[in-house]
Amino acid sequence: MTKFPKDFLWGGATAANQCEGAWNEDGKGISIADVLTCGGLAKHTAALPDVPEAMKKHIAKMRGVTYRSGDQEGAAMAFKMNTYPEKGIPALLDDEYYPNHQAIDHYHRYKEDLALFAKMGFKCYRMSIAWTRIYPQGEETEPNEAGLRFYDNVFDECLKYGIEPIVTLSHYEMPLALTLKYNGFADRRVIDCYVRYVKTVFERYQHKVKYWLTFNELNSVVHSGFINAGVFSKDRRLIEAASYHQLLASAQVVRFAHDHYPQFQMGCMIGVSPAYPYSCKPEDNLAALKQNQQRDTYYPDVQMRGFLPEYKLIQLQQEGIRLPILPGDAEILSGGCCDFMAFSYYQTSVAAAQDEAMQRTAGNMGSFIFNPHLKKSEWGWQIDPIGLRYTLNLFYDRYHKPLFIAENGLGAADVLNADHTIHDPYRIDYLRQHIQAIKDAIILDGVKVFGYTPWGCIDLISCSTGQISKRYGFIYVDVDDAGHGTLNRYEKDSFAYYKRVIESNGEEL
Template sequence: MKKFRQDFWWGASSSAFQIEGAWNEAGKGESIADYNSFKHSGEQADTKVASDFYHHYQSDIKLMKQMGMKVYRFSIAWTRIIPDGDGAINQSGIDFYNRVIDECLANEIIPFVTLYHFDLPLALVKKYQGWASRDCVSAFRRYAQVCFKAFGDRVQNWQVINEQNLMVRVNERMNMTAVPAAQVEQVRAQMDYHMFLACAYVMNDCHQLVVNGKIGPAISSTMTYPISDKPLDVWAAKMNDNFKTNYALEMYCFGKYPGYYEYFLRQQGIYPQTMADDSKVLQAAKPDFIAVNYYRTLAAEYLPADAEHPVGQRVSDIDFDLYGYFKIKKNVHLKATEYGAQIDPLGLRLVLNEYYQKYRLPMIITENGLGTVDELTADGKIHDQYRIDYLKAHIAACYDAIQDGVELFGYCPWSVMDILSSHQGFKKRYGFIYVDRTDFNLKQLRRIPKDSFYWYQKVIQNNGLE
């Protein structure tokens, strides 16, 4: 049997805009995640109801307790706490999260809170283009301080910004769709820098305001294989990891850009505007852990620049190609989900080893899961053996990484229940608990534990895999 330490954190995850619903109730303001979902509301479900956790949180948390969860990683909606981002505090929002936190604790579940998960207040976008302005840094810091003071007596474990390194690559999530093409990369670099600065301020504040508080970043992990053994392909694979993830970890952990990334920003003429005291703030910030979100690996080959495609020209956004550096290729040795994510449990072991060897910080998995279509059968059940197989293989990879010497203290797969997928609504499901609704028919939002629910329940009871 592959048993984990007795104090290992078995849990599951969600995010506010994808699970809560009640998008404008009790004073909540509109977020960029709401705004973007409404643009696609004719094609799929939006944030207005989502999984309606806002009205079902008590019974939902009881189901988490039934499954055996030790920890629940969820996010707070900035717009519930400060509806316009930097104005009046909304006591109703604080009251809601107090109820959620207290319900978790009453069910012996550790609340593990993310402060920002893709849902910047829309008012800040309209006011000063969000993260393009240093004013957003101050607004986020104030919001985080409000949360630390309101919840820090019961919440000791915090994540700052979820997947900044991925979010900044998605123009819609950063509201850069209206930015002139010639300015996009400059604005992107400035937004990224401001998020790093905000993260540093907030990590420092947490250590001052929360007794025994622990805080760290949550990154979208990247493990890239070279498509061949050509030296330039090997270099390209490493640079893909560097440009999409490692540069961010360097900033979080050491407070400055690594040389290869600073060189690139200056070469492209997009190095962000900074202030004299920023470096002190950035280098004073010390994360207590790294939260790792892992779904897949990538493969890459060298992509040479030419007269038509100069060094630094990007192609696409999320898995972008970069002339002079790398081009993403399909790994023919891996199977993929129906939505294209290549399944690679060994990649998780590799990425955990790499991060631990570089940064020597404890780690927790805060996202890992299989998104696919689940069918409710005639017997009223969901037989998702495919999800069990996926999770089993990745938990085994976690165990192997621990044997390698990695200090991994928890596993919180995505997601605790079916929630709104940013691009596929309720067609693409990740949860242990089925939410009986479709994109355009809410039905009764009935909760139905899947086969994976009962399997994970046994994993937790056994503290590992049999």
Template sequence: MKELQTGFPKGFLWGGATAANQIEGAYNEGGKGMSTSDYAAYKDPYATGKVDNFTFNVTSKELKEYQENEANYLFPKRWGIDFYHRYKEDIALFAEMGFKTFRISISWARIFPTGLETEPNEEGLAFYDKVFDECAKYGIEPLVTMSHYELPITLTEKYNGWASRELIPLFEKYARVLFNRYQSKVKYWITFNEMNMNLNSLYTGAGILEDLIDPEKKLEVTYQASHHQFLASALAVKAAKEIMPDAQIGCMINQIESYALTTKPEDQLQALKSNQLNMFYPDVQARGEYPSYMARYFSDNDINIVMEEEDAAILAEGTVDFVAISYYMSHVTEAREDAAKLAGSFDSPIKNEYLELSQWDWPIDPIGLRISLMKLYDRYELPLFVCENGLGAKDELTEDGRIHDDYRIDYIKKHVEQMKEAIKDGVDLMGYTTWGCIDLISCGTSQMSKRYGFIYVDQDDEGNGSLARYRKDSFEWYKEVIASNGENL
């Protein structure tokens, strides 16, 4: 029997997480091509009175308008927080906090500007060499996501993104370039960020322009695109094992733990089905085959997935070493007419009366993280990694250059406590990287004022500011958490 683990294990990977399209900037430097995220236009989330005014989706008409009249719009993900030029300063701050790992993504369009080139862009490769070398200087292990919500826009225009099987060999080529180049510098990899977010935004997750597909077939296109990504991920895992046998390759989902609204059996059944749709993505990537429950789901929803003869073998050969999750909230589910549509959605319209809400109306549920980790580990018996978790809030910079964010400390403290309980429950947890360890551009709203970081960046939603970095109160707190390996909270 496994021995009881009462604290975080030795070598636990504490750190923080970011994405290239939200921090790098320099969208037109170093030979980088344009990506889907470069066309996420900023919309004031308060203009409509609705806080979450998402910029997730872009239509073909909007894309054309943005390309022809760029000066009329703001595209904050193009400027990020200028990590491209300030990476040494930022990594030094992470090192000061004691980071053991730093989650970063590589921009596909910085390596292959259109995705179609025969040879990679050396200037792009060299940039990440410098970033990884800087991490190594401080003993920080990079955790690298290969595809984090940014596809070369040419692949959207030519193939309508992952709707096409043509992207599979292009991604494999990209993966092999990364593995060959960085095999001595990067041990931990994630193929696709939150692949289940395809259910929320086909443009963001799969580079698909929804107005170019049959609206009656949207769900089918979503799962067909996911199938193509499953194959690309499996081929990347197989390539990694060939090139760097000691590497660890993971998959990742946005963990959406669904609770039943009542003890009514129909509500309980709907919660189970909602959780199955969430687990479907790691089921395929960790087990190497489609789960049996999806046969009925596809039949009930008139979904026909085109699979080639070799696909089953590819999935079976390319299973991952660990399962990574982002965790921000839990959901509430009930048996209602729109239940199937809501299953897998990012935010539930049914609020949990027992939970507090963040400034962005997201339910705060630390125990839900423990529940999720226990269920995932029971299901896969693979190491788990919480690689996104954090609180988006409006921070105030005081006259003396301080940010007193006790609310963020309280949020992370409660989630760390529940991770520790999950480890005591027997969960094999590899690490924890808080989302947006330095303030960055919001994924959903492209705003800057929704801040997650331990480090404040002087920049507003329109891109104005000095870009100076300031340590928040949470900076010193997290530094102590890491130094004590999670014992001093």
């Protein structure tokens, strides 16, 4: 092969909780995303207990989970489980700004947005269904028809333009009611709630959707049990139990799809930041291997291979953690292997045997040892196009199944000029380098990649900070971090660039 495949799926990616808004309209229930603040605007976060004063300014910029604990109110860091209170209950607080409530109002403007995606030439659109639009509390016996009808309309609009929907079933937006009653997926009974929801949307959209992802970035539970699995706790035992229950839930719905809807293609989705060893010292190489196992490969190993790997079981045994494994679970996992692997890729990481004193920088779902050979974005995320080629080889060699790049992109503080133009050459340069890396992996390495959906094809709410000023899109949305603005849409320079890339099937970079 000397080019991208003719049927390569070019598109873009969003998540319902970060773009739809309309958080309480048409019967929608409250999701875990609806109690997340905007970093820099949360009035509680800087007052976290047990946090050094030198750290509070930095922490105040990060996203929080608002809660009540007795007669006290506060906000824990969304991606720092050690800040979660022992007896706090996630809750909506008065006079707090929750950016997901409005987001970019995609719920009312989806036709306008999809028309812009079609103008760019999208072949696919990776999106998610908000669980709470279908089952508002998570345990109802009958779904919410208004929610089902909304996604019927979205899928119909996609198909009108020849855009293939690629749907994430759970993207950081499970019902808050399941957290309050069961502590999310820490309780095995939540598997049944998830399976009921998935069966409902499978039946409803079987003729409109072919590609499905069971969970978004399932490995993010390492950093946030709440955002990932609805677990508001710092207890590692509960976090590992929730992660295990999600793996079981994924396997159950994959097997159900294979048995009842053979036309479906079922995928897992992982957030990957593969670790390079800090040096050629054997100890650093072993540290990189172990970090990759813990953060990146355990979850797809289960979902693609169908069993719990020995390295994970030994690690848990050494930590005194026992997974809630029941008879028959092994058969569930082995019978629910995914057809393809999807992943988000923003940067690589670095691992060292002794890393306590090393300089660190920000990254997706955590901080990383600074790599002096790489440049950084405005938010401190290091940029490594070659690392994407490395990642594609890593996972194709491991599973030898098709790969799909579900997220990749550059967050930047774009400027809307007086003539409504937005010049973002830095994003174009980022895209060019990363698409070339994909092309090299396909042509030079023989990796089977069937699609690419850059993250935030339209500006939306950032998961890590809650800001919209951290913009990823090809389309600028006129709204600020406090939710003020016209919400009008404007094409950036990268819009025209990506349109040319798609028209040429990756030949014009």
